[in-house]
Amino acid sequence: MAKRASDNKDGICSRSQDYSQWYLDIIKRAELAEHSAVRGCMVIRPHGYTIWEKMQRELDDRFKATGHVNAYFPLFIPLSFLEREEQHAAGFAKECAVVTHHRLMSQDGRVVVDPESALEEPLIVRPTSETIIWNQYRNWIQSYRDLPLLINQWANVVRWEMRTRLFLRTAEFLWQEGHTAHASEAEAREETTRMLEVYADFAERVMAVPVVKGAKTPGERFAGALDTLTIEGMMQDGRALQMGTSHYLGQNFAKAADVTFLNRDNELEYVYATSWGVSTRLVGALIMSHSDDTGLILPPKLAPIHVVVVPIYRDEDQRQATVSAAHALAEQLRPAGLTVRVDDREGMQPGAKYYEWELKGVPLRLEIGPRDLEQGTVALVRRFLADEQGLDEAAIRKARKAFMPRDQAVAAIPGILEAMQGELLERARRMRSARSRVIDDLDDFGRFFADEGGGFAWVHWAGDADDEDAMARRFETSIRCIPMQDHIPEAARGTGTCIFTGKPSSQRVVMAKAY
RNA sequence: CGGGGCGUAGCUCAGCCUGGUAGAGCGCCUGGUUUGGGUCCAGGAGGUCGCAUGUUCGAAUCAUGUCGCCCCGACCA
Numbered sequence: 001m002a003k004r005a006s007d008n009k010d011g012i013c014s015r016s017q018d019y020s021q022w023y024l025d026i027i028k029r030a031e032l033a034e035h036s037a038v039r040g041c042m043v044i045r046p047h048g049y050t051i052w053e054k055m056q057r058e059l060d061d062r063f064k065a066t067g068h069v070n071a072y073f074p075l076f077i078p079l080s081f082l083e084r085e086e087q088h089a090a091g092f093a094k095e096c097a098v099v100t101h102h103r104l105m106s107q108d109g110r111v112v113v114d115p116e117s118a119l120e121e122p123l124i125v126r127p128t129s130e131t132i133i134w135n136q137y138r139n140w141i142q143s144y145r146d147l148p149l150l151i152n153q154w155a156n157v158v159r160w161e162m163r164t165r166l167f168l169r170t171a172e173f174l175w176q177e178g179h180t181a182h183a184s185e186a187e188a189r190e191e192t193t194r195m196l197e198v199y200a201d202f203a204e205r206v207m208a209v210p211v212v213k214g215a216k217t218p219g220e221r222f223a224g225a226l227d228t229l230t231i232e233g234m235m236q237d238g239r240a241l242q243m244g245t246s247h248y249l250g251q252n253f254a255k256a257a258d259v260t261f262l263n264r265d266n267e268l269e270y271v272y273a274t275s276w277g278v279s280t281r282l283v284g285a286l287i288m289s290h291s292d293d294t295g296l297i298l299p300p301k302l303a304p305i306h307v308v309v310v311p312i313y314r315d316e317d318q319r320q321a322t323v324s325a326a327h328a329l330a331e332q333l334r335p336a337g338l339t340v341r342v343d344d345r346e347g348m349q350p351g352a353k354y355y356e357w358e359l360k361g362v363p364l365r366l367e368i369g370p371r372d373l374e375q376g377t378v379a380l381v382r383r384f385l386a387d388e389q390g391l392d393e394a395a396i397r398k399a400r401k402a403f404m405p406r407d408q409a410v411a412a413i414p415g416i417l418e419a420m421q422g423e424l425l426e427r428a429r430r431m432r433s434a435r436s437r438v439i440d441d442l443d444d445f446g447r448f449f450a451d452e453g454g455g456f457a458w459v460h461w462a463g464d465a466d467d468e469d470a471m472a473r474r475f476e477t478s479i480r481c482i483p484m485q486d487h488i489p490e491a492a493r494g495t496g497t498c499i500f501t502g503k504p505s506s507q508r509v510v511m512a513k514a515y
Numbered sequence: 516c517g518g519g520g521c522g523u524a525g526c527u528c529a530g531c532c533u534g535g536u537a538g539a540g541c542g543c544c545u546g547g548u549u550u551g552g553g554u555c556c557a558g559g560a561g562g563u564c565g566c567a568u569g570u571u572c573g574a575a576u577c578a579u580g581u582c583g584c585c586c587c588g589a590c591c592a
Contacts, residue, residue: 009553011527011541020586035584094590128592162516162590169591222592242592281592312551319550351552358552369551379551397552515592 010359014293019237026287027166030296030360033283040164040171044280047360048167050304051283052174056154058206058301059176059278062198068150068178073133075156076123081131084256088130091223095160097125125158130224130249130275133179134257141181141271144263148191149181167284168241168515175279181271183263185250188272189227192248195276196229199244207282208299208424209233209289210432211243212456212510214481219465222275226250232480232510234432235288238455240480240512243285246276289428296361297384299424300417306338307413308357312350312369319346325368329378332410338417358383363420364413378406382416386423432456438491438508442499449475449513456480456512458489460505462498471500471511480510 010029013021027033032048044052076099082089103117141149158172178195182188196213203211211231221228225247233243254270263269290297300306309329311322323344330340343353357365367379381401388396435455439445448457461479472478498505
């Protein structure tokens with residue numbers, strides 16, 4: 001790829017120049033992930049994987065707190081299982097990896113598939129696990145006393161995508177999939193909503209990404225679901241990203257796998273199901289929500305390293321003194337549960353270290369030099385300001401840095417990280433409001449997306465699937481969700497007229513260009 | 516699957532048009548120097564030029580084929 005004029009010294013394209021390239025540059029330079037030898041599959045590097053691990057921990061705690069337990073089901077699914085639920089099968093048919101043989105052999109110095117080893121029945125690498133899990137649930141559920149069954153699985157899945165993007169869409173990805181069974185529709189629907197709330201809470205409190213909660217239109221529903229709920233985030237380029245889904249599956253999978261139970265009245269009934277999931281796509285959402293042209297910006301709750309300490313020195317005596325003071329500082333901070341890295345690499349100038357850690361998204365940096373040793377102080381530098389609007393680079397840099405007594409810094413840091421977590425969410429909220437518009441006119445709608453950068457358009461809608469397609473072809477937008485009632489901003493409430501068909505509409509939907 | 520682009524050192528690329536046996540910057544290693552925002556100097560390691568076939572005395576360079584990857588579209592979390 002040709003060098004771009006707007007690349008900074010770390011080889012990061014600016015967001016304004018090419019958002020998509022910026023995204024790829026951040027991932028590469030911050031060492032989050034890279035392309036592998038296998039088309040469409042990525043290698044998640046330690047820095048990126050640590051972020052995922054932190055997400056997993058937070059989510060898993062929330063799943064446990066809502067009564068779920070973890071289990072593990074096979075990677076391979078018999079082909080026939082997928083046939084059982086018609087819509088489900090159709091939904092995934094075009095993107096399945098199929099295992100047909102179980103043995104290799106040597107032939108003229110090459111390794112080839114042994115044609116004699118064909119499987120009697122091909123195995124599908126799971127694109128999702130509903131079918132194999134429900135096949136097992138059949139044996140676990142007999143009575144209403146066995147319900148609800150609340151199980152989650154952390155796993156990898158494969159969807160043979162034609163076009164992939166690191167984290168956002170890869171052929172193999174990591175995720176969690178919750179699969180629950182209930183004795184009534186009401187209870188299953190409640191579970192569907194509860195888990196969407198868990199996702200929304202996680203997105204906002206942990207990822208610092210505000211989301212719109214809502215339902216998908218029939219065309220955007222999960223294959224086999226009666227209802228799909230979603231959380232939709234807005235990325236810095238104004239595009240929507242589906243960050244998590246929770247499905248009410250009704251009795252579709254119970255019927256397909258013949259999972260029945262005896263209710264209190266001793267009647268045989270099919271159980272009611274839900275499934276819900278989030279994936280490593282969330283790492284992509286995190287990057288696109290907060291980071292800047294300098295590099296990654298991470299909410300403290302997901303940062304692999306909270307504080308980096310950089311010693312500054314001129315001679316050997318100073319080196320020993322400041323490095324030792326840096327380690328002492330780190331030890332003071334660690335009891336607070338913080339991950340602290342002392343960067344005592346030699347032969348590297350402090351400035352070079354600053355750039356590197358900012359690129360990697362470390363929220364706080366402590367600089368400790370000879371002057372600090374004399375005065376008992378330390379320089380505390382934040383990765384970003386609560387509001388950087390209207391400030392030039394020099395002003396921002398100055399405002400981010402403060403000298404203070406060391407003990408004061410140690411005492412203040414947990415609170416500062418907490419504050420930064422909140423500021424990120426606020427920044428993201430401000431960005432989203434600035435790019436959200438209540439629109440009633442199709443021309444305005446077109447201008448919003450063509451000339452004004454686009455974002456979330458709150459429009460009245462009463463169209464059908466064909467109308468939705470027509471909108472998509474004309475504006476490249478889609479209905480991201482039909483927002484939950486309690487989730488609609490003041491200005492977007494009430495009834496009105498469909499922006500496309502002119503029919504009466506009971507509420508507005510969120511339209512946007514999507515990833 | 517359609518459109519575009521690219522495969523030369525770890526990375527970014529030049530060299531190709533007009534064939535003569537491979538370069539730069541960054542990174543890496545050694546030594547010195549420097550160190551409160553990316554120091555500088557010297558020395559050094561590192562490449563079957565994606566692969567195959569052909570043309571030629573000679574191919575990174577020309578031809579044909581092939582593989583792979585990236586970007587844009589249709590599909591999707």
